[in-house]
Every structure is written in C-alpha cells, then in structure tokens.
Amino acid sequence: xxxxxxxxxxxxxxxxxxxxxxxxxxxxxLDRRVExxxxxRVGPPLKQPWLDTAKLLTKETLIPKTACRQAFLLAPVFGFxxxxxxxxxxPIPGVYSGLNNMGDLLVIFYLLxxxxxxxxxxxxxxxxxxxxxxxxxxxxxxxxYETPLLMILLAVAMLAGKSIAGGxxxxxxxxxxxxxxxxxxxxxxxxxxxxxxxxxxxxxxxGTLGVAPFDIPEAETEIIEGPLLEYGxxxxxxxxxxxxxxxxxxxxxxxxxxxxxxxxxxxPVNLIWFVLKCLVLMLLSITVVKSATGRLRIDQAxxxxxxxxxxxxxxxxxxxxxx
Amino acid sequence: xxxxxxxxxxNLLDGPSTDPYPMGPTFSPQRIRGRAKVDxxxxxxxxxxxxxxxAGAINIAHLPDGSGYTITIWQNSCCRCASxxxxxxxxxxxxxxxxxxxxxxxxxxxxxxxxxxxxxPCADCGTLMRPLPAHLAQRLYAGNKEIDQEKIRHICPKCRxxxxxxxxxxxxxxxAPEPMxxxxxxxxxxxxx
Amino acid sequence: MSLDKMLQKISVRSPWLFRINAGSxxxxxxxxxxxxxxxxxxxxxxxxxxxxxxxxxDVVLITGPLTxxxxxxxxxxxxxxxxxxxxxxxxxxxxSGGVFRGGYSxxxxxxxxxxxxxxxxxxPPRPQAILEGIVLARSIWLKKLGLEE
Numbered sequence: 001x002x003x004x005x006x007x008x009x010x011x012x013x014x015x016x017x018x019x020x021x022x023x024x025x026x027x028x029x030l031d032r033r034v035e036x037x038x039x040x041r042v043g044p045p046l047k048q049p050w051l052d053t054a055k056l057l058t059k060e061t062l063i064p065k066t067a068c069r070q071a072f073l074l075a076p077v078f079g080f081x082x083x084x085x086x087x088x089x090x091p092i093p094g095v096y097s098g099l100n101n102m103g104d105l106l107v108i109f110y111l112l113x114x115x116x117x118x119x120x121x122x123x124x125x126x127x128x129x130x131x132x133x134x135x136x137x138x139x140x141x142x143x144x145y146e147t148p149l150l151m152i153l154l155a156v157a158m159l160a161g162k163s164i165a166g167g168x169x170x171x172x173x174x175x176x177x178x179x180x181x182x183x184x185x186x187x188x189x190x191x192x193x194x195x196x197x198x199x200x201x202x203x204x205x206x207g208t209l210g211v212a213p214f215d216i217p218e219a220e221t222e223i224i225e226g227p228l229l230e231y232g233x234x235x236x237x238x239x240x241x242x243x244x245x246x247x248x249x250x251x252x253x254x255x256x257x258x259x260x261x262x263x264x265x266x267x268p269v270n271l272i273w274f275v276l277k278c279l280v281l282m283l284l285s286i287t288v289v290k291s292a293t294g295r296l297r298i299d300q301a302x303x304x305x306x307x308x309x310x311x312x313x314x315x316x317x318x319x320x321x322x323x
Numbered sequence: 324x325x326x327x328x329x330x331x332x333x334n335l336l337d338g339p340s341t342d343p344y345p346m347g348p349t350f351s352p353q354r355i356r357g358r359a360k361v362d363x364x365x366x367x368x369x370x371x372x373x374x375x376x377x378a379g380a381i382n383i384a385h386l387p388d389g390s391g392y393t394i395t396i397w398q399n400s401c402c403r404c405a406s407x408x409x410x411x412x413x414x415x416x417x418x419x420x421x422x423x424x425x426x427x428x429x430x431x432x433x434x435x436x437x438x439x440x441x442x443x444p445c446a447d448c449g450t451l452m453r454p455l456p457a458h459l460a461q462r463l464y465a466g467n468k469e470i471d472q473e474k475i476r477h478i479c480p481k482c483r484x485x486x487x488x489x490x491x492x493x494x495x496x497x498x499a500p501e502p503m504x505x506x507x508x509x510x511x512x513x514x515x516x
Numbered sequence: 517m518s519l520d521k522m523l524q525k526i527s528v529r530s531p532w533l534f535r536i537n538a539g540s541x542x543x544x545x546x547x548x549x550x551x552x553x554x555x556x557x558x559x560x561x562x563x564x565x566x567x568x569x570x571x572x573x574d575v576v577l578i579t580g581p582l583t584x585x586x587x588x589x590x591x592x593x594x595x596x597x598x599x600x601x602x603x604x605x606x607x608x609x610x611x612s613g614g615v616f617r618g619g620y621s622x623x624x625x626x627x628x629x630x631x632x633x634x635x636x637x638x639x640p641p642r643p644q645a646i647l648e649g650i651v652l653a654r655s656i657w658l659k660k661l662g663l664e665e
Contacts, residue, residue, distance in 0.1 A: 040555040055527035220568025232571035400612040402639035425649035
C-alpha cells in the first residue's frame with residue numbers, strides 16, 4: 001500500500017508532475033531565450049512559459065459545436081497524465097532510481113507516444129479539417145521516428161545485457177541497472193559502438209518534440225497549428241505543460257542512456273549536474289537546429305527519419321552484435 | 324554545413340541588435356514621412372492639396388460668414404505620400420518626422436491637423452483675400468524693380484490687374500530714354516509663377 | 517488580491533498575436549512580419565508570439581479596408597477568438613478606409629463591424645509604431661480586466 005502511495009507521490013511531485021514541469025518550463029524558457037540570442041534578438045524573459053500558462057488559465061474555453069465533447073476535453077488530460085507517469089520512470093543518477101526496476105525501458109517506450117496520441121485524439125475530436133490533417137501528419141512522423149528510437153533502445157539494452165552478469169540475460173531492460181553499470185564501467189556516450197546511436201538519438205529529439213524543422217504536425221502557417229487549432233485556454237495550457245514534461249522526459253532519458261555519470265555523493269550537486277547535462281543535450285539537438293532551419297515537408301521528414309537516424313541506429317546495433 | 328554554425332556563433336558573440344524601443348530610445352531616418360502639417364501663414368486656400376490628396380484626407384471648408392476657411396487633415400486617413408507637399412504652390416504643406424501614431428480608439432477623430440485661416444481685406448478695394456506669401460512674391464517679381472513687393476502682396480488679383488494697367492500706361496506715355504536691355508527682358512520673362 | 521486577479525495581472529505579459537488580412541495590400545502585413553522576423557524590432561521581447569489559430573489569440577491585428585468579399589470571413593474568424601481580446605487596427609485602410617475609402621467593394625472601416633481598441637495609422641506604419649500599439653493594447657487589456665496598470 002505504502003509503495004503504491006510512494007509511487008503516486010513520485011508521479012505527482014518528484015520527479016514526475018511538479019518537479020518535471022518546473023524543469024521542463026525552465027528548459028523551454030531557456031530554449032526560446034538562446035534561440036533569440038542565436039538570431040541576434042533579445043528574446044522573451046526566462047519565465048515566459050509560466051506567464052503563458054497563467055494567461056491561458058484565465059482565458060475562456062471554447063468547444064466547437066460539432067466536436068466530440070468528451071474526447072476533446074479528455075485528450076489533453078490523457079497526454080499530461082501519461083507524461084507525468086513517464087517522468088517518474090526516468091532515473092536521475094545519484095538522486096532518484098526510477099519507479100520500476102524490472103523492465104522500465106520498455107514501459108518508457110510504450111509511454112512515450114502518449115502525448116502524440118493525445119494530440120491525434122484531440123485533433124480528430126475537434127472535427128476541424130486542419131485537425132485531421134495534423135492527425136495524419138503526426139501519425140506519419142510518429143511511424144518514422146519510433147523506428148530509430150526502438151533500435152537505439154535495443155542497442156543500449158543489448159550492450160548492457162552482454163556485460164551485466166556475463167551475458168546471461170541477453171538484453172537488459174532495466175534502466176536502473178543500465179545506469180549503475182555505466183557508472184562503474186564508463187558512459188555509453190563515449191563508447192565507439194554507441195556514438196552512432198547517440199547521434200541518432202540527437203536527431204530523434206527534435207522530431208518527437210515537434211520543433212523545427214520537424215514541427216510539421218503543428219505547423220502554424222500551413223495548417224494553422226493542426227490538432228491544436230481548436231484548443232484554447234486551460235486545455236491548451238495542459239498541452240503546453242505536456243510538451244514541457246516531454247522535453248524533460250526525453251532529455252532525462254538521453255542522459256540516463258548515454259551520460260549517467262555522477263560527480264558527488266551529495267544529491268543536490270548530482271541534481272544540478274543532471275540538469276546541466278540535459279541542457280547541453282537540448283542546446284545541441286534542439287536549439288541550434290531550430291534557430292537555423294525552416295520547416296520540412298512531411299514526405300521529406302519521413303524519408304529523412306527512415307533513412308539517416310535509422311541507419312545510424314542500425315549501425316550501432318550491428319556493432320554491438322559483432323563486438 | 325559549417326557555415327551556418329559560424330553565423331550562429333558570431334551572432335552569439337555579437338549580442339542582440341534589438342532596438343530598446345518602446346522601453347528606450349530609437350532613431351528616426353532623415354527623410355521619414357510622419358504627420359502632415361499646414362502652415363497657416365503660407366496657406367492661400369487654393370485647394371491643390373485637397374485635389375492631389377490620394378487618400379482624401381484633406382478638407383477645406385469655408386466659414387459660414389465668408390471670413391475665412393478651415394483646412395483639416397485627418398491623420399488617420401493620410402497615407403503619407405506627401406503629394407500635398409509636392410504640389411503645394413506656396414510651400415505651406417509639410418510632412419514632419421513624427422511617426423508616433425498608435426492611439427486608443429477614443430482619440431480616433433481627434434488626430435487632426437486643423438487650421439482656421441482668416442481672409443484679409445485688400446489694401447486697395449477691401450475685398451476679402453489671402454495675401455501672397457512674401458517668399459513667393461520675392462520670386463515672382465524679382466526681375467521687376469518698379470513693383471513694390473510689400474504692397475502687391477496685400478492687394479487682390481483684380482486690383483493687381485489695375486495696377487499693372489497703370490504701370491503699362493505710364494511706360495507708354497513717358498518716352499523711354501533708351502530701349503530695355505535684352506538680358507533684362509529675358510530674365511523678366513523666365514521667372515515663372 | 518485573489519489568485520484569479522493575480523493570474524489576470526500577469527496574463528498581459530504574454531499577449532499572443534494573430535493577424536487578420538481584411539483585404540490589405542500586404543504592406544502592413546509585411547511590416548507586421550518584420551516585427552517578428554527582424555532582430556531590430558523583436559516583438560518576442562514582450563512575450564508576444566504570432567500564433568496560427570484564432571483560438572490562441574489575445575491581441576488581434578487587423579489590416580486592410582474590409583472588402584465585401586472578405587467581410588463575413590473576417591467577422592467569423594474574429595468571433596472565434598476567446599475573450600478577453602484586444603483588437604488593433606493596423607494601417608489607415610482598416611481605420612478609415614484610406615486610399616480605398618468609398619470604393620465599390622469596400623465595406624468601410626473595420627470599426628463599423630468590430631469594436632476596435634487601438635489604432636495604428638500609417639501606410640504602412642513603422643514597425644516601431646506597431647510595437648507602440650501592442651504596448652498600448654496591453655494596457656487596454658488590463659483595463660478590460662478591471663485592473664489598472
């Protein structure tokens with residue numbers, strides 16, 4: 001009973017829910033600020049995501065007459081909950097060890113598409129033709145970027161499984177064990193066999209977070225923000241919070257998979273170290289790319305994802321197999 | 324591939340190039356066209372500006388008692404083409420560099436440039452008229468030394484014709500000591516209105 | 517001060533912008549685009565963002581003289597915007613009709629159909645003047661919420 005309660009607390013307060021939201025909003029604010037600096041602008045203040053959320057909470061909610069009411073209202077809640085739960089599975093090296101210690105890599109893989117699903121449900125429930133367009137684009141993009149992700153996770157799991165317990169397990173799907181193993185033997189991001197997988201992960205990030213050049217499902221100029229078109233007020237705030245949580249989850253997963261080192265025995269230092277590593281990942285894979293590129297077409301993005309990141313991840317997988 | 328990274332890095336080093344406006348100062352280019360203005364001392368009420376105004380922003384209304392007229396420029400219709408300045412024969416129209424145009428809806432019809440201009444009586448016959456601007460009179464009568472510019476500015480076109488007839492008669496009646504020099508004639512003829 | 521009032525008070529610091537082209541010649545639209553795209557003007561400083569959907573909008577910028585063809589669509593989009601909203605008329609066309617006033621296809625200035633809050637005349641207005649208008653719209657938004665700056 002108390003385990004369940006603790007798990008729920010982990011989902012709501014730390015590291016899911018409130019903590020992940022705060023860190024995610026900090027990342028988003030910094031991302032906008034750094035992007036502005038890269039384009040020689042001043043940019044919004046660091047607390048802009050908070051201000052946006054406060055603004056959206058005060059706005060009125062309009063529900064289209066022809067929309068499917070329940071699905072329309074529940075889709076953002078679905079996405080937010082999914083991500084808050086997912087955030088509780090992300091181990092913070094030296095601070096927090098993640099919820100389930102058996103096969104949480106697989107759980108995370110199944111929880112990750114939930115925001116995209118919520119977006120698709122909401123978009124199609126809004127009965128807007130642009131929502132339907134956004135639905136189809138989101139689905140295509142999801143198909144494209146899930147393949148490299150699966151291969152990256154497999155490569156990491158196989159490499160870890162080979163070393164832990166002398167290869168008896170075959171593949172290791174416990175994120176905590178992977179993290180602990182890396183802390184003893186060295187980060188995977190510095191392993192020659194895993195460098196293609198790391199690159200593939202960096203390329204995978206902007207696609208799944210829906211930022212330029214892969215913000216095709218929510219393109220505001222072509223399909224007027226697609227699935228988000230009919231959302232406004234608190235529901236849109238919920239979608240923004242989901243996106244912030246997703247930023248935290250994906251960056252945290254990247255750190256746990258590739259750079260889970262710790263620098264101190266004291267947990268606040270480790271926490272700051274973790275956030276700093278997340279920041280570097282974000283700046284490299286999201287901000288720099290976003291500030292210098294335009295938006296791709298959906299067929300270009302699809303072709304890109306099923307070739308380059310998939311090939312890189314496959315390369316890593318084969319290297320792990322051979323070595 | 325690397326060139327865009329170089330650009331981004333340079334941007335990061337150079338820092339933002341944003342104008343602090345509206346929190347701080349900004350600049351105005353030299354020839355920017357802002358609010359239109361009319362100089363009440365120079366305006367003759369010919370209506371050339373109203374005729375040439377693309378946006379129909381200029382209105383000239385005569386006072387009911389006939390003692391003058393009101394010229395109004397509605398800044399919210401003015402498209403800053405500066406046709407009025409170009410075509411104004413007396414140079415009364417000017418376009419300032421005041422580009423601060425944002426205002427609340429309640430001020431919409433208050434953003435006017437309005438001048439009520441009174442006629443003056445003709446120095447000879449007393450008909451109401453606008454005096455010719457001094458700089459224009461100077462240009463017009465530069466080649467003709469027998470005309471008193473200050474006087475002719477203040478008389479109406481009808482009296483000016485009478486004055487001209489008087490001058491011609493005087494010249495014809497008194498025998499000229501020697502013919503007018505050709506250079507003087509051409510310079511008088513080339514002064515345009 | 518209640519939480520609601522506090523949220524409302526900070527809400528004006530993230531005015532999201534939306535453009536409606538009511539038959540404009542695109543001059544004003546280009547100037548609006550410069551406020552976001554040219555680093556010198558950078559409208560994002562005020563927390564602004566040009567959004568694609570009218571449902572996300574707080575400050576709506578209308579350009580153009582409202583032609584007959586576009587009138588019903590403009591009204592429809594304008595009514596899609598959730599309250600509280602601030603309407604800004606950009607350019608002389610939307611304020612008075614400008615050079616198109618009295619044309620056979622012009623339904624007259626915007627405020628004949630839509631309550632306008634801020635006017636930014638100009639043909640087109642300077643980007644700085646548009647920024648001025650957005651800052652003015654923020655204070656009018658506060659007034660609409662019943663809070664003075």
